[in-house]
Amino acid sequence: xxxxxxxxxxxxxxxxxxxxxxxxxxxxxxxxxxxxxxxxxxxxxxxxxxxxxxxxxxxxxxxxxxxxxxxxxxxxxxxxxxxxxxxxxxxxxxxxxxxxxxxxxxxxxxxx
Amino acid sequence: xxxxxxxxxxxxxxxxxxxxxxxxxxxxxxxxxxxxxxxxxxxxxxxxxxxxxxxxxxxxxxxxxxxxxxxxxxxxxxxxxxxxxxxxxxxxxxxxxxxxxxxxxxxxxx
Numbered sequence: 001x002x003x004x005x006x007x008x009x010x011x012x013x014x015x016x017x018x019x020x021x022x023x024x025x026x027x028x029x030x031x032x033x034x035x036x037x038x039x040x041x042x043x044x045x046x047x048x049x050x051x052x053x054x055x056x057x058x059x060x061x062x063x064x065x066x067x068x069x070x071x072x073x074x075x076x077x078x079x080x081x082x083x084x085x086x087x088x089x090x091x092x093x094x095x096x097x098x099x100x101x102x103x104x105x106x107x108x109x110x111x112x
Numbered sequence: 113x114x115x116x117x118x119x120x121x122x123x124x125x126x127x128x129x130x131x132x133x134x135x136x137x138x139x140x141x142x143x144x145x146x147x148x149x150x151x152x153x154x155x156x157x158x159x160x161x162x163x164x165x166x167x168x169x170x171x172x173x174x175x176x177x178x179x180x181x182x183x184x185x186x187x188x189x190x191x192x193x194x195x196x197x198x199x200x201x202x203x204x205x206x207x208x209x210x211x212x213x214x215x216x217x218x219x220x221x222x
């Protein structure tokens with residue numbers, strides 16, 4: 001157990017649906033990062049939060065949104081899902097920005 | 113051109129061989145990371161380097177800041193080392209988000 005918990009581990013849903021992925025960072029870590037790993041594009045940075053505030057945005061679609069709650073867990077919301085959204089979604093946390101990263105085991109999303 | 117380039121893309125070796133994976137980057141960085149991803153998908157952070165050399169067990173990582181180059185070495189390789197090894201860099205300019213290399217798929221045959 002890396003200390004970063006992601007749920008669910010697997011998710012199968014239909015096109016057009018909405019899903020929520022959850023991440024609990026390692027205890028004491030304030031920064032949370034979301035990454036998408038798809039077969040054709042490798043790992044892509046989506047968004048970063050630090051202590052509840054959005055810090056940086058990467059290649060995150062407008063159909064996707066995220067937030068970090070006061071208890072520091074984060075949720076990634078994916079809506080109007082398309083087949084191309086099928087990917088592995090990773091969450092990582094670090095104590096502060098730039099310190100060592102700890103990764104969750106990922107959520108594998110399959111859109112059918 | 114990608115900001116982080118890894119070589120080789122694929123590497124197959126026999127158990128016991130000394131393995132080297134290379135990473136070159138073209139941006140200013142605060143740190144370089146080596147990560148390991150097993151077939152199950154989970155990512156493990158192996159090293160975070162900003163200078164010099166680090167060793168952990170049979171793994172050694174080096175970085176040359178002037179040449180913008182890093183290497184990951186595995187001594188006495190073992191089939192359980194089979195995985196994808198990913199180089200990634202982070203910088204203060206980009207809020208420390210990771211910029212990823214494409215990964216090196218390593219297969220160690222018994």
